[in-house]
Amino acid sequence: ARTWGQGGSIAPGQIGTPGAVSFTLIGLSIVLISFTSRQTLVHMSKGSRLVGVGLALTTLGISALSITGYLFGAAALYTLPQLTVIAFQTATFVFALSMAIVLSVSNVGPMRLFLEDSSAGSMVRRVVPAIIIVPILVGLVRLAGERAGLYDLAFGTAAQTLIEITFLLSLLWWVGRTVNREERRAELHQLEARESDLELRHMADAMPQVVWIADAQGNVTYYNRRV
Numbered sequence: 001a002r003t004w005g006q007g008g009s010i011a012p013g014q015i016g017t018p019g020a021v022s023f024t025l026i027g028l029s030i031v032l033i034s035f036t037s038r039q040t041l042v043h044m045s046k047g048s049r050l051v052g053v054g055l056a057l058t059t060l061g062i063s064a065l066s067i068t069g070y071l072f073g074a075a076a077l078y079t080l081p082q083l084t085v086i087a088f089q090t091a092t093f094v095f096a097l098s099m100a101i102v103l104s105v106s107n108v109g110p111m112r113l114f115l116e117d118s119s120a121g122s123m124v125r126r127v128v129p130a131i132i133i134v135p136i137l138v139g140l141v142r143l144a145g146e147r148a149g150l151y152d153l154a155f156g157t158a159a160q161t162l163i164e165i166t167f168l169l170s171l172l173w174w175v176g177r178t179v180n181r182e183e184r185r186a187e188l189h190q191l192e193a194r195e196s197d198l199e200l201r202h203m204a205d206a207m208p209q210v211v212w213i214a215d216a217q218g219n220v221t222y223y224n225r226r227v
Helices: 018-032 042-072 086-103 110-114 119-147 153-206
Strands: 212-214 220-223
Touching: 018 042, 018 153, 042 119, 042 220, 086 110, 110 119, 119 153
Parallel strands: none
Antiparallel strands: 212 220
């Protein structure tokens, strides 16, 4: 006799089309990301994982759409029969499973950049959470203000737009400063490396011994004046 999850459902107690499609895609995604280079060719393994992550991102979008509808009271996003009808509990399960699949694959997809030990990876780790959380919080606060009668729809929409513009501009300014700082740091490291290499070469040229440098293939890349 439970009523939750039955809004717009044709057959109460049975899973709807979005949920059924999502769980089917999740199962297929798990199969695809399970292939390893020991079982098949390396490029096939990487391709199957990429497709699997893509399917997981698809189900992640489906569940995020429904959860957003529940948060903001947009019934059309989760109650249309055979199109968007899905229970909140089902949407959260799909979201959790999809997120787990995406997070479990580190060599392809979003996690490859997210885990990268570089300035780009560091930037993504800092920016993505803010891009996701801030608009949701702003939207919830705006909706709560409208329901409380503090302002009308036009004022709420204008205020939310201005806040989001300010947030995005601030984020862009911060990203620009960070990238500029990382570029200066990289240039400084390159300059220090060149100076260190030049000092090493001067020391080698002053030595009476024979000094040379070769790469892994045996190609000589440097030799001092004694040679």
